[in-house]
Amino acid sequence: NAGVTQTPKFQVLKTGQSMTLQCAQDMNHEYMSWYRQDPGMGLRLIHYSVGAGITDQGEVPNGYNVSRSTTEDFPLRLLSAAPSQTSVYFCASSPGTGGAYEQYFGPGTRLTVT
Amino acid sequence: GQQVMQIPQYQHVQEGEDFTTYCNSSTTLSNIQWYKQRPGGHPVFLIQLVKSGEVKKQKRLTFQFGEAKKNSSLHITATQTTDVGTYFCAGPGIGGNKLVFGAGTILRVKS
Numbered sequence: 001n002a003g004v005t006q007t008p009k010f011q012v013l014k015t016g017q018s019m020t021l022q023c024a025q026d027m028n029h030e031y032m033s034w035y036r037q038d039p040g041m042g043l044r045l046i047h048y049s050v051g052a053g054i055t056d057q058g059e060v061p062n063g064y065n066v067s068r069s070t071t072e073d074f075p076l077r078l079l080s081a082a083p084s085q086t087s088v089y090f091c092a093s094s095p096g097t098g099g100a101y102e103q104y105f106g107p108g109t110r111l112t113v114t
Numbered sequence: 115g116q117q118v119m120q121i122p123q124y125q126h127v128q129e130g131e132d133f134t135t136y137c138n139s140s141t142t143l144s145n146i147q148w149y150k151q152r153p154g155g156h157p158v159f160l161i162q163l164v165k166s167g168e169v170k171k172q173k174r175l176t177f178q179f180g181e182a183k184k185n186s187s188l189h190i191t192a193t194q195t196t197d198v199g200t201y202f203c204a205g206p207g208i209g210g211n212k213l214v215f216g217a218g219t220i221l222r223v224k225s
Contacts, residue, residue: 042217099206
């Protein structure tokens with residue numbers, strides 16, 4: 001099993017550009033989530049999904065969209081990139097409801113917005 | 115909203131010294147999880163505590179869950195250079211569908 005995969009590993013965007021961060025898992029996990037990590041602020045939840053077709057907002061959803069058309073994939077879209085979105089983005093999956101089960105993290109995407 | 119506070123933010127120890135990080139929640143938690151993130155890496159699950167007063171050990175790591183299920187600690191005995199990284203605690207958010215992370219404790223070990 002590859003676990004949780006993310007692409008790209010690195011990305012540089014200009015302000016106003018849009019892009020999609022890809023996330024896929026091959027563990028048949030129902031729960032998937034996106035976090036951003038900034039120095040001194042831990043991991044903050046952006047969006048999460050409890051199953052295909054179901055998504056919900058986390059702590060910092062503004063400027064991001066998600067969709068979950070399949071169990072395996074959970075892409076994160078940046079609509080109009082801003083310098084404040086410079087961060088490391090982690091996708092995670094879990095075999096059950098996000099708060100009760102361990103989360104498996106992908107390797108991350110380092111995004112810089114200039 | 116629910117918050118998970120973690121202290122200290124940063125600790126630099128001499129190899130062989132002990133290390134402890136503390137986690138406090140504003141609400142009672144059904145469980146608490148601990149993760150380790152190596153520099154440049156991604157968070158990796160270490161353990162989950164569920165019961166009030168629970169203590170679990172993994173080699174040199176000791177994890178405790180408070181009696182009131184609102185605080186937890188991770189203690190490393192005789193640190194090694196392989197212990198460097200950031201240690202996060204995390205607990206369920208309101209509604210149980212989310213995992214709320216503490217800000218993490220960065221551990222550096224001087225050899």
